[in-house]
Amino acid sequence: MRLTYQLSFLAVLGLSLSGQAAARLPERWPHWLRLALVATVLAELATLPVTLGNFGQLPLVGLPANLIAGVIMAALVPLGFVAGLLGPLAVLVNWLTALLAAALLGVAGVFGHAPVLTWGEVGPAGVVAYAVTALAGALWLRGRLRASALLGTLLACALLTLLPGLLKPAREMVFIDVGQGDSTLIRAPGLSVLVDGGGSVGSDYDVGGRTVVPALRALGVRNLSAVVATHADTDHIEGLSSVLRTLPVGELWIGQRKADDPVLGELLTTAREEGVPVREVRRGDQVTASGVTLTVLWPAGRVWSTEDNENSVALRVESHGFRAALLGDLPAPVEARLGVGDLDLLKAAHHGSRHSTGSDILRESTPADVLISVGRNTYGHPHPDVLKRVQEVGARVWRTDRVGTVRWPLP
Known part of the structure; x- marks a missing residue:
């Protein structure tokens, strides 16, 4: 009105x-x-x-x-x-x-x-x-x-x-507030990668078309080098179909091609209709532009599990000494196998579920900041155990349900 x-x-x-x-x-x-x-x-x-x-x-x-x-x-x-x-x-x-x-x-x-x-x-x-x-x-x-x-x-x-x-092109990570879901933009001159696009479980609300695409347009993003569908969960990838229909996209990255998943199936169909190449990424795959490097940490060389969460695409972002990791919905046992190294910023896996962001990865990475993408939910995210573990390593917590979209500058 x-x-x-x-x-x-x-x-x-x-x-x-x-x-x-x-x-x-x-x-x-x-x-x-x-x-x-x-x-x-x-x-x-x-x-x-x-x-x-x-x-x-x-x-x-x-x-x-x-x-x-x-x-x-x-x-x-x-x-x-x-x-x-x-x-x-x-x-x-x-x-x-x-x-x-x-x-x-x-x-x-x-x-x-x-x-x-x-x-x-x-x-x-x-x-x-x-x-x-x-x-x-x-x-x-x-x-x-x-x-x-x-x-x-x-x-x-x-x-x-x-x-x-023109004088200072954007170099940042943008954690878009999509409610109970995930969507992260990584961009620098010559590179723009969208990791997940949110989704609305049990609803026909188009998070991609009504939240993610307007956010990208507001940020001045006119095309995407790659779109990453971390795994076949509605709250992560449902919105990506609208993104593919709206913006030119170089590649669609996936970790596990599940033939029987309707949400992933729709996304792959959209990619085919829009002429977007699909790439199954594996550990070690990498892309670099303007000093920003994205490295795939997971999946490894084979499908690890029949569980979607355990096959999430995990990424490390590096830029002039700054290091961050995005872990999809990986559970703690898989997190411990990644070898993320020391981090400045850790994006908590699985919206702060008690089964993720374990003590092992926190001790290994010693992040100064932890970002939790979360909205109103009935799952108890973020779990008090996770918040306690993060507090014990002295990291600050940033929650999209409290602060909204978070724009994190890259050096």
Whole structure:
């Protein structure tokens, strides 16, 4: 509701300049066409920061789509009003309203599949740049600013928003809050890897499409080098199908190809439909870019167990002396076989289950920080025994159910 109010208010504010904007168009054009054009453009420009900030994308065909839809709506709304007044006699016009409604849905369907411009998070610099540009545009429409000054302002503000990303590209691990589930983004220049995509057990809520993809767009992620499905659990990989359908993905990494698992089966089917190569990774597989190295620690050379958790893909992340490990849902006995070495950050396996994050791996890795991806649950995660073990090694605990998404910079 709040978003609706924001969009409505900004659209009306933009439309208040329709008269001045229409006067800038050639007078030989019909007045109604000039008004339709400027109304569409001004409404889109006025709502631009809210649209980009909330949806992470900008339709490239908004102008023609809205113009065509506007013509249809100009006839459909009055006809719908008349149909309401006619009551039982509305059958006389319902055929036409149905035709127009179908045409409107057709326009939405056709233009809804058109390319879009993805966008990252709209930060303070972006808001300031937009406000300055909007003010310059309003002054130009009122004849108080030259076109050259408007163009210069636009270019300067565009540079202001681009410079931070150009001067200091993101190097970080992002532990996305997906509730009771897992999703981690590892990125550096030339590398962007998503490990798991959350999921909703016993629900049709699309965590991937409604949480993970918007988060990636807000972070400015336009493609992924690889997507890692650690193991065939709904709360880890169900959301990855939406990710594969939405973003270009270089490879899909899996540890165990289970032919009889419906969730993994759907993901593999999506990968095949989207043309994403599937790679079964094993211990020692590695990828490096911009000083960041991802090394597969598990599975080993063969399938270890029939249990999904025991075959989780485990990864070590290294960057200029910093070391972290992501262990999926591995139980403590398997954790002890990994040889993770000394760590700065350990992502607790299995959301803090008492069967994972054992004393052996904590003594071996001596992490300064432990990250637990967890939400409201009936499993007792994170278990008090785990929290006690972590406390005994002097590590700080970060829980996504308490602090939300955690962005961890990489050196």
